[in-house]
Amino acid sequence: MKRILLTGSNGQLGYSCKKDLSEKFDLICTSLVKSKGTLQLDISDRVAVLNTLEKIQPHIVINLSAFTDVDGCEKNPHLANKINFEGVKNICDNFDGHLIHISSDYVFDGKDGPYDEFSTTNPISVYGASKLKADEYIIKNKSQYTILRANVLYDYHKKTSASFLKWVIESLQQNKSIKVVNDQLNNPTWTRNFSNVILKIIKKQGHGLINYADNGLMTRYDFALKIANIFDLDTNLIEQIKTEELKQEAKRPMKSGLITKKIENNFNIKPVSVDSSLHKLKKLVFNKK
Numbered sequence: 001m002k003r004i005l006l007t008g009s010n011g012q013l014g015y016s017c018k019k020d021l022s023e024k025f026d027l028i029c030t031s032l033v034k035s036k037g038t039l040q041l042d043i044s045d046r047v048a049v050l051n052t053l054e055k056i057q058p059h060i061v062i063n064l065s066a067f068t069d070v071d072g073c074e075k076n077p078h079l080a081n082k083i084n085f086e087g088v089k090n091i092c093d094n095f096d097g098h099l100i101h102i103s104s105d106y107v108f109d110g111k112d113g114p115y116d117e118f119s120t121t122n123p124i125s126v127y128g129a130s131k132l133k134a135d136e137y138i139i140k141n142k143s144q145y146t147i148l149r150a151n152v153l154y155d156y157h158k159k160t161s162a163s164f165l166k167w168v169i170e171s172l173q174q175n176k177s178i179k180v181v182n183d184q185l186n187n188p189t190w191t192r193n194f195s196n197v198i199l200k201i202i203k204k205q206g207h208g209l210i211n212y213a214d215n216g217l218m219t220r221y222d223f224a225l226k227i228a229n230i231f232d233l234d235t236n237l238i239e240q241i242k243t244e245e246l247k248q249e250a251k252r253p254m255k256s257g258l259i260t261k262k263i264e265n266n267f268n269i270k271p272v273s274v275d276s277s278l279h280k281l282k283k284l285v286f287n288k289k
């Protein structure tokens, strides 16, 4: 049985990866803060990374650890670089096996998306720049790697704090009105679909830079409406606004999203539709049809 080291396992995608990979692999999970069933690992600590890799001797490392607070990265570029670039470099430099790393559509400027694997990168935020620096380092220095590029991941779980879907559902359930931007385009992707893709990519030995996103390019506002409709919540509570009204610290790529032709053609992986994903998630979490 292959041994996999999964870093950042207490995050949003980590939760789904644990569900999909734990029975098929010898899965060793790490987290920044020690918790039940995980080893503590700060990927920005070079010695700790080296010691963990020596102790575990994994065949594959899946790195999900990242400083994902986009505005937080803008305020603290040093920390963004330390975790999102140097942390990844620490793994790269000390591990000879297959590294699976997750990149982001924030490596693009969002002027002319959706983007494929050949599109020109041009990050407009500290977060995007730190993610791109890591991608470039992996591509230059690692022979066995898969960089899976993702955009707008969501899930519903009591431990997920950064999920747009969870925020929409919980706000509307409590009758709170919400303001959602109508000028950012993406293809929202359920973390369970993404962890399934990781599983398939391992089986198919997929290497290189590969996009995955669920099928459905839409604005955040349209996604919120879709969530409300599918979860039987009041769409009147959703007000549409422009991104600039939020006065966020970091710029966002506006016309973004990912093209998935490569994963479809080369690996026969078909993106799941956003609608069917939301219906499935509803059934799974709320036991409702």
Ligand SMILES: NC(=O)c1ccc[n+]([C@@H]2O[C@H](COP(=O)([O-])OP(=O)(O)OC[C@H]3O[C@@H](n4cnc5c(N)ncnc54)[C@H](OP(=O)(O)O)[C@@H]3O)[C@@H](O)[C@H]2O)c1
Pocket: 007, 008, 009, 010, 011, 012, 013, 014, 031, 032, 033, 041, 042, 043, 044, 063, 064, 065, 066, 067, 068, 069, 083, 087, 102, 103, 104, 105, 131, 149, 150, 151, 152, 153, 154, 162
């Ligand atoms: N979420 C999205 O929409 C999205 C879109 C595109 C790409 N991605 C990428 O997908 C990957 C997984 O994202 P996610 O949504 O699962 O993010 P997440 O929920 O924020 O999880 C990231 C995890 O990294 C951990 N972490 C932070 N600093 C660390 C450090 N120094 N050492 C070790 N672990 C550290 C965090 O630990 P704590 O829980 O203890 O803070 C957290 O559990 C990331 O690489 C992210 O850049 C995400």
